[in-house]
Amino acid sequence: MRSHSIVWFLLGTSWTAEAASPALHVMVIDQVGIEDTGIAIATDVAQRILNHAGVATSWVTCRSECPPDTGRVDVSVRIVARPTPDHKVSASANGMALGGTPGGFAQYAYVYYERVLSQGSWTRYRVLGHVLAHEIGHLLGREHSGQGIMRAAWTQKQAQDLATAYLLFTANEAKTMQQNVEARTRRAVPLPPR
Numbered sequence: 001m002r003s004h005s006i007v008w009f010l011l012g013t014s015w016t017a018e019a020a021s022p023a024l025h026v027m028v029i030d031q032v033g034i035e036d037t038g039i040a041i042a043t044d045v046a047q048r049i050l051n052h053a054g055v056a057t058s059w060v061t062c063r064s065e066c067p068p069d070t071g072r073v074d075v076s077v078r079i080v081a082r083p084t085p086d087h088k089v090s091a092s093a094n095g096m097a098l099g100g101t102p103g104g105f106a107q108y109a110y111v112y113y114e115r116v117l118s119q120g121s122w123t124r125y126r127v128l129g130h131v132l133a134h135e136i137g138h139l140l141g142r143e144h145s146g147q148g149i150m151r152a153a154w155t156q157k158q159a160q161d162l163a164t165a166y167l168l169f170t171a172n173e174a175k176t177m178q179q180n181v182e183a184r185t186r187r188a189v190p191l192p193p194r
């Protein structure tokens with residue numbers, strides 16, 4: 001998409017792909033009606049941040065709901081307007097990731113779009129991309145940390161920086177996230193016939 005390329009020419013930095021396969025299959029469900037360009041920018045930002053952490057991703061985005069035959073999905077992020085009453089989140093949280101079932105992997109997260117919008121107008125899709133990557137970081141086993149993209153609340157400087165650069169995962173975070181994806185992939189491999 002040409003307009004998209006121009007945006008990246010202005011805002012992007014050159015990146016070398018560091019992520020290796022296997023890929024994490026990400027499903028994004030947009031329930032707030034974001035324009036196509038916005039979804040494209042946000043998922044591109046998230047993909048670049050995760051790629052930098054050595055986590056290769058493939059993405060499918062649906063409006064409202066994804067059809068049952070969407071194919072392999074490892075993690076699902078639902079973009080909603082705001083938390084519902086059963087979401088126990090702080091007033092500043094941009095999203096929420098649900099823990100996995102015992103012995104299973106975490107799969108489901110939410111992003112609160114009204115809170116994303118409150119953090120910037122022209123940067124909103126880049127904020128959204130960072131929030132997507134942050135929530136996927138939780139789903140891949142990481143808690144909040146004192147630095148980088150996994151801070152519970154980004155500093156004012158981080159919020160400014162993400163307009164033209166990227167908040168990233170630490171090397172330690174990247175390593176455990178890669179291990180989480182590898183473990184999922186091993187689990188997904190069908191057992192050989194007896």
Ligand SMILES: [Zn+2]
Binds near residue numbers: 134138144151152
């Ligand atoms: Zn968080």
